[in-house]
Amino acid sequence: MTSLRIFAVGGLISFRALFHWLAPSIYIPSLVVAPLFQILLFAYIGRSAGLASDEFYVVGNAIQYAAIPCLFAMTNIVGGEKFQQTLGAILVSPAPRLPLFFGRAVPVVVNGAFVAAFALLAGTIVLGVDIPASAIPSLAVVILVAAFSCTGLGLITAALALRVRETAVLTNILFGFLLIFTGANIPLDDLPGWMQNVSDVLPFTHAIAAARELADGASLTSVLDLIGEELLIGLVYAVLGYSLLRFFEIQGRRHATLDRS
Amino acid sequence: MNALRLIGVGWLFQFKQLSRSAFDSFLAVLWPLFFATIAFFMFRQGGDPDSLIYAGLGAAVMGIWTATSVAAGSALQRERWYGTLEILVAAPAHFSLILIPIGLATASIGVYCMVTTLLWGRVLFGIDFPVEEPLALAVAIPATLLSIGALGFLIAVAFARYRYSWALGSMMEYPIWLICGFLVPLTLLPDWVPPISWSLAPTWGMNAIREASTGGTPLPDIAMCFALGAAYVTIGVLLTNSVLRAARANASLSLT
Numbered sequence: 001m002t003s004l005r006i007f008a009v010g011g012l013i014s015f016r017a018l019f020h021w022l023a024p025s026i027y028i029p030s031l032v033v034a035p036l037f038q039i040l041l042f043a044y045i046g047r048s049a050g051l052a053s054d055e056f057y058v059v060g061n062a063i064q065y066a067a068i069p070c071l072f073a074m075t076n077i078v079g080g081e082k083f084q085q086t087l088g089a090i091l092v093s094p095a096p097r098l099p100l101f102f103g104r105a106v107p108v109v110v111n112g113a114f115v116a117a118f119a120l121l122a123g124t125i126v127l128g129v130d131i132p133a134s135a136i137p138s139l140a141v142v143i144l145v146a147a148f149s150c151t152g153l154g155l156i157t158a159a160l161a162l163r164v165r166e167t168a169v170l171t172n173i174l175f176g177f178l179l180i181f182t183g184a185n186i187p188l189d190d191l192p193g194w195m196q197n198v199s200d201v202l203p204f205t206h207a208i209a210a211a212r213e214l215a216d217g218a219s220l221t222s223v224l225d226l227i228g229e230e231l232l233i234g235l236v237y238a239v240l241g242y243s244l245l246r247f248f249e250i251q252g253r254r255h256a257t258l259d260r261s
Numbered sequence: 262m263n264a265l266r267l268i269g270v271g272w273l274f275q276f277k278q279l280s281r282s283a284f285d286s287f288l289a290v291l292w293p294l295f296f297a298t299i300a301f302f303m304f305r306q307g308g309d310p311d312s313l314i315y316a317g318l319g320a321a322v323m324g325i326w327t328a329t330s331v332a333a334g335s336a337l338q339r340e341r342w343y344g345t346l347e348i349l350v351a352a353p354a355h356f357s358l359i360l361i362p363i364g365l366a367t368a369s370i371g372v373y374c375m376v377t378t379l380l381w382g383r384v385l386f387g388i389d390f391p392v393e394e395p396l397a398l399a400v401a402i403p404a405t406l407l408s409i410g411a412l413g414f415l416i417a418v419a420f421a422r423y424r425y426s427w428a429l430g431s432m433m434e435y436p437i438w439l440i441c442g443f444l445v446p447l448t449l450l451p452d453w454v455p456p457i458s459w460s461l462a463p464t465w466g467m468n469a470i471r472e473a474s475t476g477g478t479p480l481p482d483i484a485m486c487f488a489l490g491a492a493y494v495t496i497g498v499l500l501t502n503s504v505l506r507a508a509r510a511n512a513s514l515s516l517t
Contacts (some may be wrong), residue, residue, distance in 0.1 A: 021423065021428075025423070025424065025425045025428065026425045026428040029428045029429055029431070029432035030428050030431060030432065033432050034431065034432050034434075037432075037435035037436050038435055039438065040274060040439055041438055041439045041444075041445075042299075042434075044439060044445040044447055044449060045299075045300060045303055045444050045451070046303065047445075047449055048312075048444065048445045048446060048449055049303045049304045049306065049307040049312065049316075050307050051303055051306055051307065058358075078425065149504050166283045166284060167283055168288075169283045169284055169287065169288045172288055172292060173288070174292060176291070176292065176295030176296075177295070178296075179296075179299065180298055180299055182293055185299050185301060185303065186302045187304075190302060190306055191302070193492055
């Protein structure tokens with residue numbers, strides 16, 4: 001019961017307290033307006049270069065933009081506590097770590113999915129992209145899985161925040177890599193072989209591919225394999241991230257370096 | 262003379278300070294490279310070498326704006342965090358002489374971005390950037406930096422009363438990239454957009470650098486950079502007076 005309380009209540013309070021972007025004055029410019037302009041930028045570059053349709057860029061960038069809320073919010077699990085000087089108090093508490101960390105991930109997934117869904121909606125309206133109404137429930141599933149997958153990666157950045165001071169730089173760099181490697185703007189076939197190999201193990205790659213097929217009228221069952229791969233990637237990152245969090249926590253205790261960075 | 266000295270010393274101080282910040286220098290250089298890489302891939306697919314040069318020069322100038330928009334937008338908030346804002350406002354020098362060097366310093370960080378992006382395009386994508394008019398290019402680049410720096414100053418003043426000014430500065434990054442013709446010709450944008458673009462110095466700076474590089478007529482664009490830069494500074498100085506008057510009257514400078 002205590003674990004459940006830590007998971008649900010602790011997670012929600014932590015998200016509200018640490019993810020400063022929830023203030024409308026940050027949320028609207030950063031998570032509502034910016035993704036729309038990212039979509040417009042690449043859609044117009046695509047038109048200028050005479051490449052793919054607007055739909056390609058709307059779907060790719062809307063889903064990829066979930067990286068901003070997912071990576072930043074997860075990193076703030078540690079970075080925010082450190083900044084507010086509460087990290088020591090959290091880590092000295094006997095609270096079980098699994099619900100402590102994963103409870104904080106749930107609101108992040110929901111928020112990331114909302115940001116991506118809103119960007120997709122706004123992008124389709126502004127650019128006049130036609131996505132069949134029947135695809136909307138399936139797209140919602142894909143977006144949720146994509147947000148989960150990226151939040152898994154966010155757990156790794158959260159762990160690294162125990163060691164790295166400039167977490168904003170770290171998460172921005174990861175965002176940039178995801179923008180290039182996940183096929184959000186460059187078709188995967190046009191990337192060099194080694195980049196395609198990297199793409200295969202990154203969040204969003206399979207979700208974006210699945211969403212594009214759904215937007216073209218495919219059924220949910222026909223993209224289940226892609227969704228499954230995306231889910232698996234997210235799980236692997238989550239496990240890795242949790243293990244790293246535990247490892248750096250133990251190292252931090254051993255060497256008295258929790259607040260060093 | 263004192264004003265020029267203050268601007269010069271202020272620029273050097275701010276430039277050094279920004280150069281020490283991983284966020285304002287390292288990331289500012291790296292960030293446009295991600296977008297440049299995507300643009301290079303996209304335009305390379307198109308198969309037209311001219312469009313690749315077009316994209317390469319655009320991506321290089323994008324970095325100047327990136328370095329300016331966030332750092333200048335959050336300039337006053339940064340001084341608040343440092344606890345130096347009140348001291349700077351109370352100093353006998355006009356506050357705009359403190360802010361102008363900040364705008365110029367942020368734009369100057371863009372030189373790193375520009376050089377890095379051009380090297381990136383040359384080494385990894387084999388883009389051979391032409392320099393048809395070196396003298397004009399040598400004038401066009403500083404003119405672009407100065408005018409974007411002046412815009413940075415105006416942004417810094419305009420966002421003075423906004424606690425989360427960095428978010429607004431960050432939000433302005435994509436729109437300016439889009440509407441100033443860095444990677445997308447203005448002719449492709451809706452008819453109502455180009456008049457907005459023409460009021461923005463980055464549009465003319467971009468044109469000037471392209472014209473000087475590929476052999477055109479950069480002088481009118483350079484002149485527009487200087488004219489718009491002067492306009493931004495004038496508006497910024499007037500706005501500074503107004504913002505400071507209101508902040509003093511309402512005791513709201515610290516936004517606490």
